Amino acid sequence: MKKYPKVIKVKAISSLKLEILFENGEQKLYNVSKLINLSPFDKLTDYNFFKQVKVDENGYGIYWDDNLDLAESELFENSIAISSIVLRS
Template sequence: MYKVVSVKATDDYKLIVTFDNGTAKEYDMKPKLNEWPFELLKNKAFFKAVKVDAGGYGVSWNSELDLGEYELWKNGKEIKLV
């Protein structure tokens, strides 16, 4: 599986994730915002505090709230970065 090298949160609750093979994907978090524990991400400041996990195995907001690289790769939409 490809590792995450960077992540950026957008104003409309999407993550722009770049993987170590150069592919960029957009992952829409809106469908998850009503699920526990992701409802905490409705706070935009908290949502924008996303970071890449050590080793690139996913992204996280704190020690309990994260998404793995497989989920981001499988369900993200491939995009071209400008």
């Protein structure tokens, strides 16, 4: 089984986008929009709820409430390294 770096920090930076810092120093951008058509992720369209995201106590993911969370593997595998994001003019 592949081991993924733990989540150190998470921040909602815009509607449905999270900035995540992993223990290995990588900073990534995760877009939650692909999940909002699935229950209970549809609750994340409420930005006030979305920005309440927290890191799991042990760093194995993030959560919003007892029924809504994402594992570190999902976040690490399906996010984009911030340094590789190219801003278009």
